[in-house]
Amino acid sequence: MLKLQMFINGEWLDSFSKETDDVINPANGKIIAEVAKGNEEDARTAIDSARKAFDSGIWSDLPAAERASYLFKIADKIEENASRLSKLESANTGKPFRESEYDIADAVDCFRYHAGLITKPDGQTYPVSDPVQAMVVREPVGVCGLIAPWNFPLLTGAWKLAPALAAGNTVVYKPSGVTPITTVKLFEIIEEVGIPSGVANLVMGDGATVGNEIAENDKVDMISFTGSTTTGRSIMKKASGNIKNISLELGGKSPNIVFADADFETAVDYALFGTFMNAGQVCNAGSRLLLEESIHEKFLDRLVKRAKEIRVGPGDQTSTEMGALVSKSHMEKVLKYIQTGIEEGATLACGGRRITENGLEKGYFIEPTIFIDTKPNMKIVQEEIFGPVLVVQKFKDEAEAILLANDTSYGLAAGVFSQDGAKALRVIKKIRAGITWVNAYNLAYNEAPWGGYKQSGIGRGLGTFGLEEFTEAKQININLEVEPTNWFGN
Incomplete structure (x- = not known):
């Protein structure tokens, strides 16, 4: 049976409480893994780690091409282990092996897409009326809390982690406690490729404890959540304390x-x-x-x-x-x-x-x-x-x-x-x-935006839209004629 720990500040750890949860194979009801069950203290430790790493610039200050090289390596490692990951995904979720194979292949493509995207030109310049060079640049949001559902564990991990890391953010990732196995394996790959300590943190646990702490903590700058509309509504309220950026991909009745x-x-x-x-x-x-x-x-x-x-x-x-x-x-x-x-x-x-x-x-x-x-x-x-x-x-x-x-x-x-x-x-x-x-249904592409209207969510994932969700737009104005304005006289 697998024993799964959390990954915080570059270390594999049990929870502070030493509590664990059983992971069940839904096809036969058998226990297939034991996973560390985190609480608020574990979540705060992970958030502090991500905050320190972001403020240090150890990740955000890297050239885009260097960050991209890590993402390409992650994609390669997922691809190398695709068969094993697919089997684990099917055992944990109950989905047919052929669906898991597709999910893993799509996760590979997602990391490669975002790795390529961040090395492409971005930003804008504006021909304003004053003797000023006006421009906009994109910068990382900061510490991102990523809260994922149980239906597409590794693929959802890629959809969130790839753009968040590509943009230069640090992350605290909470998978579903029902299907955490391939997410843990993904973080083993993240460790293996050498992403700096504190940049990517993994905390397991209940939404009512770990999820709430991530949503409420003032050191977190953004929440990206995929799940039910009811939970999304609760997260919006909890994230209002420090006016976090929010991206919500919620329910549907399509x-x-x-x-x-x-x-x-x-x-x-x-x-x-x-x-x-x-x-x-x-x-x-x-x-x-x-x-x-x-x-x-x-x-x-x-x-x-x-x-x-x-x-x-x-x-x-x-x-x-x-x-x-x-x-x-x-x-x-x-x-x-x-x-x-x-x-x-x-x-x-x-x-x-x-x-x-x-x-x-x-x-x-x-x-x-x-x-x-x-x-x-x-x-x-x-x-x-x-x-x-x-x-x-x-x-x-x-x-x-x-x-x-x-x-x-x-x-x-x-x-x-x-x-x-x-x-x-x-x-x-x-x-x-x-x-x-x-004349089709259920097709998805990493190049195209994903998200809904009304109570199906806020914001978009994937494509250039999805990368922008994990950035802030900064206006920069450079005065080309440096002299007094004389607005208030001589």
């Missing part, structure tokens, strides 16, 4: 709109991929399927047939297409939502129960589930379930599709399927969401 003129098999395929990838534990999942009335029955027949054929099982089996939910408590939460949907009057077209056959009785597996006969005000339509549950709605025309699509408090993602390009673009432009696709 619409996937299929018009009658869509390519039928493509739309069915992406409806499945957009909902059941990672067992639906994806913030941008297309968990609301909006079907034009004329194709509703035909589409559902094909969709339900294919959903029933999805091979559910342990992530380490090559035949597995959908894995376990991440924990027993989360599985129970999703099952409760399914029961709520039934009580609200929605109809189960397929699924709806925990799988306990074929050796899966000790794991946290739920059948791919599709609800029909739904109404807009139902909880299963309005609230994020974060599991393999799809709700289907019908619409008559473009106007109704747009109305239904925007009818939640979220605005993270959306998809439109139509072979009429003008119509697809008209609809996309009317949808209040930050990540959208036409």
Whole structure:
């Protein structure tokens, strides 16, 4: 069994309390690791370490090309260990091995992208009216508290650590206590490549203790959080003490709109991929399927047939297409939502129960589930379930599709399927969401910004936008004619 410690100021440490948490394989309920459980004192130690390192300039003062060289080395090391990391990711999260392989490859690309990005020209100059050279430069924010979710542990680590470190910040990183294994392995790589002590710190522990300390501590200049909208709202309040910069990537209840003129098999395929990838534990999942009335029955027949054929099982089996939910408590939460949907009057077209056959009785597996006969005000339509549950709605025309699509408090993602390009673009432009696709769903790129409207968050990750989140813009004005202004006389 793995024994996992925290990484603070270049050292691997147990928590001050010596407490530990067990890490469970959700496919079989077995303990696979024991992890140090940090508290406020551990978090403060890590924050002090990051503060001292930033103020010393040991990292921020390095030339961009030198910081980039470290990130390239991290990418190389992740790539060298990709197979092992993928296996650990699947064992910890329950996701199929092929999904973990994709996540690890994307993490490699993320570090390389940001390493290349910071050596490119940036800043601006302005032709102002006075004899002044006006310019703007980008500088690191300072100490960044990075708080990550459990659904994409190593990939989320890359999405946060790569831009934060590239920009010259120091960091205190808190992974989810449910899925910390590959994050610890990532910090082993960070140590191996020789990033200076105190620049990157790892603290495990509960959100109510470690997370709150990071959010409230006045020595932290920025919070980057990915997780639920409820927790994001709490972090905003706690971060207000010293007016921290905030970047929040929160929940979603995203619409996937299929018009009658869509390519039928493509739309069915992406409806499945957009909902059941990672067992639906994806913030941008297309968990609301909006079907034009004329194709509703035909589409559902094909969709339900294919959903029933999805091979559910342990992530380490090559035949597995959908894995376990991440924990027993989360599985129970999703099952409760399914029961709520039934009580609200929605109809189960397929699924709806925990799988306990074929050796899966000790794991946290739920059948791919599709609800029909739904109404807009139902909880299963309005609230994020974060599991393999799809709700289907019908619409008559473009106007109704747009109305239904925007009818939640979220605005993270959306998809439109139509072979009429003008119509697809008209609809996309009317949808209040930050990540959208036409004739596709669930595709993500390190080059493009990631984030949402409304209660799906603040700010953007990835791309040039994501790097800017971890910087401050400084205006510099240089007077080219050095003489008195005589504003107040001679």
